[in-house]
Amino acid sequence: MVTLAEVAQHAGVSASTVSYVLSGKRSISATTRQRVEESIRELGYHPNAGARALASSRSNIIALMIPLRTDMYVPVMMEIAIAVATTARTHGYDVLLLTGEEGPDAVRRVTGSGLADAMILMDVELDDDRLPLLRGTDQPSVLIGLPADTTGLTCVDLDFAATGALCVEHLAMLGHRDIAVIGEAPAVYERHTGFAERTLDGLRARARELGLRVLHRPCEGGYDAMAATLARVFDERPATTGFVVQNESAVEPLLALLRQQGRAVPEDVSVVGIxxxxxxxxxxVRLTSVAIPAQEMGRHAVEQLVAKLDGRGSDEVLLLAPELTVRASTGPVPSGS
Amino acid sequence: MVTLAEVAQHAGVSASTVSYVLSGKRSISATTRQRVEESIRELGYHPNAGARALASSRSNIIALMIPLRTDMYVPVMMEIAIAVATTARTHGYDVLLLTGEEGPDAVRRVTGSGLADAMILMDVELDDDRLPLLRGTDQPSVLIGLPADTTGLTCVDLDFAATGALCVEHLAMLGHRDIAVIGEAPAVYERHTGFAERTLDGLRARARELGLRVLHRPCEGGYDAMAATLARVFDERPATTGFVVQNESAVEPLLALLRQQGRAVPEDVSVVGIxxxxxxxxxxVRLTSVAIPAQEMGRHAVEQLVAKLDGRGSDEVLLLAPELTVRASTGPVPSGS
DNA sequence: TTTCCGCGTCGAAGCGCTTCGACTGACTAT
DNA sequence: ATAGTCAGTCGAAGCGCTTCGACGCGGAAA
Known part of the structure; x- marks a missing residue:
C-alpha cells in the first residue's frame, strides 16, 4: 500500500505539501504540483479513507436510510437511491446504505461513530421516531417525505396535495362529476406515511371547490383486491366516470377489470394515475398521469445536504410541483351521462 | 464526542483495556468488563469509525456495486440490495452503495482507499472489465451472476440453465410440443449478461432431449412490443401451446393479449414465468413460475464474503437450484391438438 | 519453598492523514 | 534602504483507536 509519505519522498517534498496538493487548501507552485501529481500517478496512490476521516473528522460519506418493507412501489425507491448515489459521487461523497430495520439506533450509530457526515431518510412517517434524534444532533440531514412537524428539518418531496388537486382538476375539466380514488394499501394509511393522506386532502379540497363528489377506497394491489374494491365503488356510486389511482400495483388490474366489464377507457371511464x-x-392503456419525480428528489436531497455540509444551505421544505401528462386514459365524460 | 480515553478514565482502567472489552481479543475479568460496559452506556460512547479503520486497517464496510441501468427488473435488484444490507449488519458490517457508473475505477478507488473490506458485484457481464482487477487484488469479492471465466472468483447465482430445463420439462410433462420463449430485451442479450443465454441454453438442450420444438424471441417490455412478438410467434409456429417468459414486463401484456385473442390460459395455452x-x-392469471431467489442470493453473497474475511471460505461457484411452483397458468395440452 | 504459567491489565508505539504555526525568499510600498 | 506582505513550503502535533510486549500476581507443579 502506497502512503502519502512515500509519495512525498518520491516527489522530493514534504508530506504536508502532498496533502495540500490533494486538498487545494493552500497554494502550491505549478512545478511542485506537477511533480507531486506525477508521483501520485506513478505510484498509484490512493489516500486512505480511514486516516483521512480520522484526521479531518470528515468521512465523505452520506448515509441513506431506505425502508425495509416493500409494500410501496419499489422502483421509485431504487431510482431515488441510484440518483442519490450518482449525485453524491459528483460531489465527492459515497453512500452508505442503511435499512430501516435498526430504526433510530441506526441514526445514533452513524452520527455517533462518524461513519457518515450526513444522512438522507426515506419513507418518513408523520411522527417518525427518528426525528427527535435528527433535531438533537448537528449532523446535517434531509428527509425525503414530509413529517407532521418540519421545524428544524429539511425536506424534499413531491407536492402531493397539489398532485391530488391537479388530478381532480383534469377530470373536472373533462366534465367528470363523480370521482373514485383508488388508494394505497390500508397499511400505508395506518402507518401515516403522510403522502397518501396529503394527496387525498388536496384532492378533496379541490373537489369541494369544483363541486365534485369523491369516493376514496384504499386497495391492496393485485386483481382480487382490485375486483372487490371496484365492485364496491360502482355499487356505491354507479355514476362514477373518473378514477384517480395512487397505487402502482392496482393500475393494471383496474384497467383489465374495466375492460372486462365493458367499460372502455377513455370513452366511458377516465383514469388518472399517480x-x-x-x-x-x-x-x-397509456395512462394520463402525474409522475413521481424520483430522480429529482434524490438529486435535490443530496444537493441540499452538500450545501449544508459546505456551510451554505438552510432548513427548508422543498415541495416539487406536480406535472400532469395527458396520455390515452382520460377523455371527456360520455355525452349520455 | 466521547472517546475511548474518556471511557477508560470514567471506568478507572486503561484505554487498551476498554479496547479489549470491546473487541474481546483478550480476556477481561467479569468485574472490569461490567464496569467498562457501564461507563460506555453512561457516557453514550460510540467508537469512531475512522480511527478504528485506521488502526485496524479494517473498515467493516462491504461495497455493493449495483447496475445503473434499469432495463432489468428493478425489484429484484432492490431485494438483493436489502438482503445484502440486512445480512451484512448481522455480521457487523455496513454496506456502501456504488453504482456501475464508475466501472472499474470504482473497484480501484474502493480497494485502494481501504474504504471497504470487500465487495459484491451485481449484474456481472460474461467478460466483465472489472474482473481482472478483482483477480489482481487480495480484497475478497463475490459476484452475483456468472462470468464466462470464473477462475479465482466466487460467484452466487440462480442456476439459470437448470431453470430453463425445468420450465421446459414442466411443459413437456403436460404434453406441450411447441414452446415459445419470450426473452429479455435484445439489449440484455447484446450486453452478454449471461443469465439470459444460460437459460436459453439449458432450455434448448433439455428440449432437444425431450424432442420439443423451441422458438426464442427477445422482447422489449410493454404491450406494443409484446403484441408484435406474439404475432410473429403464432405466424411462424401456429401450433405453439407453451410459453416460457423471462421478462417481467412482458408477463402481463402476454396474458392480456392471449386473452384478447381468445386463447384461454391454461386451457388453450400454458405460460411459465421466470x-x-x-x-x-x-x-x-396466477403464474406457474420459477422464482428468482433474490434474498437468498444477497444473503449467500454476504455470507461467503464474511467467511472469506474471517479466513474461512474459498473461491467457489454457488448455483442455487431453481424451484418451479405450479400455479394457475399451466395445464395439459388441449386434446384437440 | 521455589519455579513456572497464564490470566488480567497497562503503557506506548504507531496507523496515514490533516492542519497549524513558522519559516524563507521575493516583491511591493514607503 | 527598510519594513511589510504574501506565496510556497516544511515540521510537528495530533485525530481515536488497535495491538504488542511487558508486568504483576495468584495458583499449580516440582
Whole structure:
C-alpha cells in the first residue's frame, strides 16, 4: 500500500505539501504540483479513507436510510437511491446504505461513530421516531417525505396535495362529476406515511371547490383486491366516470377489470394515475398521469445536504410541483351521462 | 464526542483495556468488563469509525456495486440490495452503495482507499472489465451472476440453465410440443449478461432431449412490443401451446393479449414465468413460475464474503437450484391438438 | 519453598492523514 | 534602504483507536 509519505519522498517534498496538493487548501507552485501529481500517478496512490476521516473528522460519506418493507412501489425507491448515489459521487461523497430495520439506533450509530457526515431518510412517517434524534444532533440531514412537524428539518418531496388537486382538476375539466380514488394499501394509511393522506386532502379540497363528489377506497394491489374494491365503488356510486389511482400495483388490474366489464377507457371511464412514468407508459392503456419525480428528489436531497455540509444551505421544505401528462386514459365524460 | 480515553478514565482502567472489552481479543475479568460496559452506556460512547479503520486497517464496510441501468427488473435488484444490507449488519458490517457508473475505477478507488473490506458485484457481464482487477487484488469479492471465466472468483447465482430445463420439462410433462420463449430485451442479450443465454441454453438442450420444438424471441417490455412478438410467434409456429417468459414486463401484456385473442390460459395455452414470486402471484392469471431467489442470493453473497474475511471460505461457484411452483397458468395440452 | 504459567491489565508505539504555526525568499510600498 | 506582505513550503502535533510486549500476581507443579 502506497502512503502519502512515500509519495512525498518520491516527489522530493514534504508530506504536508502532498496533502495540500490533494486538498487545494493552500497554494502550491505549478512545478511542485506537477511533480507531486506525477508521483501520485506513478505510484498509484490512493489516500486512505480511514486516516483521512480520522484526521479531518470528515468521512465523505452520506448515509441513506431506505425502508425495509416493500409494500410501496419499489422502483421509485431504487431510482431515488441510484440518483442519490450518482449525485453524491459528483460531489465527492459515497453512500452508505442503511435499512430501516435498526430504526433510530441506526441514526445514533452513524452520527455517533462518524461513519457518515450526513444522512438522507426515506419513507418518513408523520411522527417518525427518528426525528427527535435528527433535531438533537448537528449532523446535517434531509428527509425525503414530509413529517407532521418540519421545524428544524429539511425536506424534499413531491407536492402531493397539489398532485391530488391537479388530478381532480383534469377530470373536472373533462366534465367528470363523480370521482373514485383508488388508494394505497390500508397499511400505508395506518402507518401515516403522510403522502397518501396529503394527496387525498388536496384532492378533496379541490373537489369541494369544483363541486365534485369523491369516493376514496384504499386497495391492496393485485386483481382480487382490485375486483372487490371496484365492485364496491360502482355499487356505491354507479355514476362514477373518473378514477384517480395512487397505487402502482392496482393500475393494471383496474384497467383489465374495466375492460372486462365493458367499460372502455377513455370513452366511458377516465383514469388518472399517480405513478412513475414507466408504469404509465407501459400500461395496457397509456395512462394520463402525474409522475413521481424520483430522480429529482434524490438529486435535490443530496444537493441540499452538500450545501449544508459546505456551510451554505438552510432548513427548508422543498415541495416539487406536480406535472400532469395527458396520455390515452382520460377523455371527456360520455355525452349520455 | 466521547472517546475511548474518556471511557477508560470514567471506568478507572486503561484505554487498551476498554479496547479489549470491546473487541474481546483478550480476556477481561467479569468485574472490569461490567464496569467498562457501564461507563460506555453512561457516557453514550460510540467508537469512531475512522480511527478504528485506521488502526485496524479494517473498515467493516462491504461495497455493493449495483447496475445503473434499469432495463432489468428493478425489484429484484432492490431485494438483493436489502438482503445484502440486512445480512451484512448481522455480521457487523455496513454496506456502501456504488453504482456501475464508475466501472472499474470504482473497484480501484474502493480497494485502494481501504474504504471497504470487500465487495459484491451485481449484474456481472460474461467478460466483465472489472474482473481482472478483482483477480489482481487480495480484497475478497463475490459476484452475483456468472462470468464466462470464473477462475479465482466466487460467484452466487440462480442456476439459470437448470431453470430453463425445468420450465421446459414442466411443459413437456403436460404434453406441450411447441414452446415459445419470450426473452429479455435484445439489449440484455447484446450486453452478454449471461443469465439470459444460460437459460436459453439449458432450455434448448433439455428440449432437444425431450424432442420439443423451441422458438426464442427477445422482447422489449410493454404491450406494443409484446403484441408484435406474439404475432410473429403464432405466424411462424401456429401450433405453439407453451410459453416460457423471462421478462417481467412482458408477463402481463402476454396474458392480456392471449386473452384478447381468445386463447384461454391454461386451457388453450400454458405460460411459465421466470420471475419474482410477487410478479407471479399478482398477475391476472396466477403464474406457474420459477422464482428468482433474490434474498437468498444477497444473503449467500454476504455470507461467503464474511467467511472469506474471517479466513474461512474459498473461491467457489454457488448455483442455487431453481424451484418451479405450479400455479394457475399451466395445464395439459388441449386434446384437440 | 521455589519455579513456572497464564490470566488480567497497562503503557506506548504507531496507523496515514490533516492542519497549524513558522519559516524563507521575493516583491511591493514607503 | 527598510519594513511589510504574501506565496510556497516544511515540521510537528495530533485525530481515536488497535495491538504488542511487558508486568504483576495468584495458583499449580516440582
Amino acid at each position: 405513478c412513475p412514468d414507466q408504469v404509465a407508459t407501459q400500461a395496457s | 420471475c419474482p414470486d410477487q410478479v407471479a402471484t399478482q398477475a391476472s
